[in-house]
Amino acid sequence: MAGLQTYLAFAETVRHGSFAEAARRLGLSASAVAKSVARLEEDLGVRLFQRTTRQVSLTIEGQTLYERVCRIADEIEALHDEASGARAEPTGTLRLNAPVVLGRMLILPALAALRRRHPALAMEVELSDRQVDIVGERVDAALRIGPLADSTLSARRIGQHQIVVIAAPHYLEQHGQPATPADLAGHACLRFRMPSSGRVRPWDFIVDGSLLELNPPSAVTINDGEALVAAVAEGVGLAQVPDYMTTRAIEAGRVVEVLAAFRPPPLPISLVYPSARRITPRLRALMEALAPGER
Incomplete structure (x- = not known):
């Protein structure tokens, strides 16, 4: 045997x-x-x-x-x-998956503090925009955006993000600024193709109190969020992207937000893990590092 x-x-x-x-x-x-x-x-x-x-x-x-x-x-x-008495000090290796840009924004800043607090804890971090099989690939936890669709997973909310439409100032000087989502028909729209599904993500807005989903004609379609923001900064056109991707470009004045009055509702950012597994000391340490106010 x-x-x-x-x-x-x-x-x-x-x-x-x-x-x-x-x-x-x-x-x-x-x-x-x-x-x-x-x-x-x-x-x-x-x-x-x-x-x-x-x-x-x-x-x-x-x-x-x-x-x-x-x-x-x-x-x-x-x-x-x-x-071993379920000692509070976590040990071993914690395996975590996160989307590339979101992982850089949330996970990497937390690593130093997590390692200082728990030096015996090792981390294996995969930054990838593919949708991992958390159970099948034996991943301890993953960052996910939006409502949780998989009933085999549990979630701990650690924040939220806003979807925004951005454009370069020099693009707006040349082509004008859209006043409503309907005006997008007269602009070059840069669309995002989701690596996990291959679908081109629609644009969402709140119009007259209701959620409106648009699929404006694609002037350019890109499957990388950072490249999409970079193309907008070059004046190629407008794009709708998560706000955490735009922080540096907005602070540098390379892009500005447009159609802010029509922002869709914010989406939750959650740390998800298999429901069938207990919360190990390693996973609890990560939860506390990412959402210290949550217990």
């Missing part, structure tokens, strides 16, 4: 997508991890991975086993905390 370390080697291979990276994390050779997984498949009598020269991907049986192994690993961690 395969031992616990064999199952953990399997789980690390899933989480990191290769035997080589799993081996590096476990302090083993890639061949040792591959042989361990092969023995597990032989022991169980099922194929857990579809293997190619570039990567490994899970079979249906592999996905089922991986979810069970993750739950067992969580239980082992909980037993360890209880046996």
